[in-house]
Amino acid sequence: MRLTTEEYKALEDIVGAEYITQDPVILESYCQVWGNKLEFGDKRHHPPAAVLQPASTEEIQAIVRFCNKAGILFKPSARAFEYVATYLARERGILLELKRMNRILEIDPVNMHAVVEPFVTMYQLLDAAGKQGFYVGKPGVGYSAAVISLACCHQEMTISQLYTSGYGRNVLGCEWVLPTGDVLNLGTANREDGWFSGDGPGFSLRGILRGRAGANGGHGVITKCSVKLYPWYADSPTQFELKRAPGEAISAAQIEKVPDNYRVNVLTFPDTESMMRAAQDIGQSEIACIVAPAYLNTGFHEEGNDEQWAKMMASPPDPYQIARTVPVFVNGHSTRELEYRERAVMAAMEKWGGHLDPAWNTEKIKAQIFMYQIWSTGVQLRATGDFMLSTQGLDGSLESQLRYRTVEFQAYREDPELRVTAWRMRRDHPVWRAEPNPAHRAVVDLERSGRLVAVVTQNIDGLHQRAGSDPSRVLELRGTVHETECLGCGWLAPTREVLARVEAGEPDPPCPDCGGILKVATVSPGQALDPDVLHAAVTAVQDSELLLAVGTSLTESSVAARQAEAYHKAVYMLAPRFAEEIDRELDRQREETP
């Protein structure tokens, strides 16, 4: 929906004619992000009514105030790489692309922090900080991501979290244009004492600012942010000398050795369990700067997918070895510190029966691993050809990768062996033994108090219904494991009946009506969400005043959460362990309710 001429003019007066557009052609490049396909079934969603590129906090405040007055939705966006970065819930909404606010305002080497504007990327900060002896961690999503997006707005992590902490925890205050248009400074910035502390004097609202998953632009606009910097004991990674032969692809460019004040050891263990135990010991002792699963660390990607595949086929990686191998990085001010830390790593390795496989511990491979982890400018899971989904193998284990494969829809349809494995895993799945917990029961209480619009869940376990929730109010976005359907004719039956056939010796039971393939009625990767359920969920969020996020970090794509963000709904996250407290709070509220 277009803005009225007067509305457009008012916004144009704020940013200037060059920095606002409602050209329908240009707007099409602000409504297509890959997450839309996951969430809404199509990469393209409705375009914004206009895109603006404000240059200052004051301009943003003026825009926000005008939008509030005129009933126009607004959403900030920096690099727009985040997977629903440009999604607006209503067509009468505008995007603020913050590319003109792209300065690093301060690098404070004494208090070890940097103050940046919204369009500054992690790479830009790494470069500036690296030249002064600091490190910022490598974002899993790649260096294109903006510092503020990672720190304040979106769930993000880094492989060096042991050492550089998670980005959400590195915020030392920020300048925040609230959805009202007022500016709130968090931490010491509020007293104009500098940006060295996020915890006062002044508000420390970092929990609300981002929570765990981030509000993705739904909570106003962060216009400046101070983030912590961590010591770096080598030349700045952006200044590394890369060597590649003439004619080689740039992906082939490498450093020749690990810098002097760093050590990399690739530890291999008898099994995954002992590898995880050793990693845990190393992590808890706080001696290492990076401990990461081998499959993330050893991505010596060839220049393209075909080359990569050819290499894998010529010399297939041993998945069993990868699943029990972990590269560990240590660093130190001095040789003594470095050696001490390395000895501690070796002690943990020996304790759990590990060894250094010579093939994985050459200078060259260690240098490659170092570069890929510290600084490779690709995304962690290289986007080329969708090589791996981020949902694949989250714990790095072979088992989880196999599990993922068994539920990938296309593979399930095509591969009888995968179906046999899937039915066996379903039979043994803990879901059949699961019981509703206090959180499920608290939701039932809430419903009985008459305040619940709906339960929107990505769970497939049916525990809300078992706890007593009205089934018509439970919207199961990802379907249910309790029913099984035929992919051919739509035949439907309780899953327990089909599992009984598996138990009786049918490893991949066919449809009794048409002989087609049976699958539990869940939405697998590669399958679209049920549009009716999706629509009902979106409507429910729109109809409610408050969204309670119970027992979820919202880190997976939650439609309800995205909607809430887009509508500026209040979102409260309640971890499962707080369920009993909810119970008590609800009791208290019930008592107070006349």
Add this chain to the structure above:
Amino acid sequence: MAWQDFEHDTQRCTRCSYCHYIPWRYIKDFDYMQGCPSVARYHWHAFAAGGKFNLSYSLMQGAIEIDDSFLDVLYKCMMDGSCDIACKVQQDLEPLQHMQELRIECVDQGYLMPQHQPFLRSLRNEDNMMLKPRAERGDWAAGLDVKRVTQESAEVVYFAGCRYSYDQELWPTAQAGVKLLQQAGVDVGILGADEACCAGRAYELGYEGELTKFAEHHADTLKTVGAKVLVTPCSDCYGTFKVLYDKIGKKLGVEVYHITQYLEKLIQEGKLQPKKPLDLKVTYHDPCHLGRLGEPWIHWEGKEYKPKGMQIWLHDPPKKYRRGVNGVYDPPRNIIKSIPGIELVEMYRTREYAWCCGAGGGVIDAYPDFAQWTGAERLKEARAVGAEAIVSACPWCKRNFLNSAEQTGDDIKILDIIELVQESI
């Protein structure tokens, strides 16, 4: 491939914005991180290659139609290929080919840019894109003692190209190229008034048929005159002869060299000896059509597929991507280094990551202000690294830099590499 064949690319573009910049690893100075002049100048993502993928998908969806605004976004682009190189660091996509096919589609559907039409008429009627009569094409060589290959055979045909043939200010350079070859004892001749446009620029504008027509014409001409080797001082012509004719299956049937490749060989063989010291600090500007776009074409036909149960897109047969690394980068640098006294300083964006001069893709004709802005950005970069002169190897670069300098009042020296060698011999 037609533009619709890139639908999968439109879906796989993750909006990482690599197409806006030079690859992170190769950024040397953040004031010079931009790779795409279009999005740098016009701000909006639609102007970048990723935005063009979006526009295509919207066209397929019927959400928009080709209109003046669409053409404006599509043609405010030099087709310089910076986006293509940066994208392929991260993804196996073909942003440049996609934009090329979109332009071809616009022309096929009759959506023509009015600004281009005089140049196309000039091409069709006068065999050049310079709005000049065919009869004047050979004037640049008036008084030059060189064979006309239509009259007497020569081993090497020196192909001047439209810009050198008609841009009088650049004639001395075009002539110097011939003289250097003659000095080295090369049996060289020119086509003179019988030379015609390579049609590379017309192809970039979307006029596919013109490329085929002129490719066939040139193959016939060169066969008739019995040429074995073609040397051109124009990078646009080089890219067209070497890459585009091959792409459409119309190879010329002669060896094609850019003059920098040929001069480098002559210097290495001792047939040319730059002796006179030049006390000058220069920087070298890589012309797009000689550098990243000068990489030989790689033919591929096949299908995309995902191996069973795997999340990886592959090609059958395997597809080799043009990632810009095999362009012509070292010969011009080697020539400069062979000149005594001269100091070569590199700019922040070089080789496959070079910033465009601003002339390409028809921008110099349709959007001269944008072309000059782009050129001025490059001159600023040359200044920033302390160069007294910016040296290129293409008359289009030189022309556009001259225009930019005139507009901004920049007095940096703007030279072609031929002039440097001539000065030093």
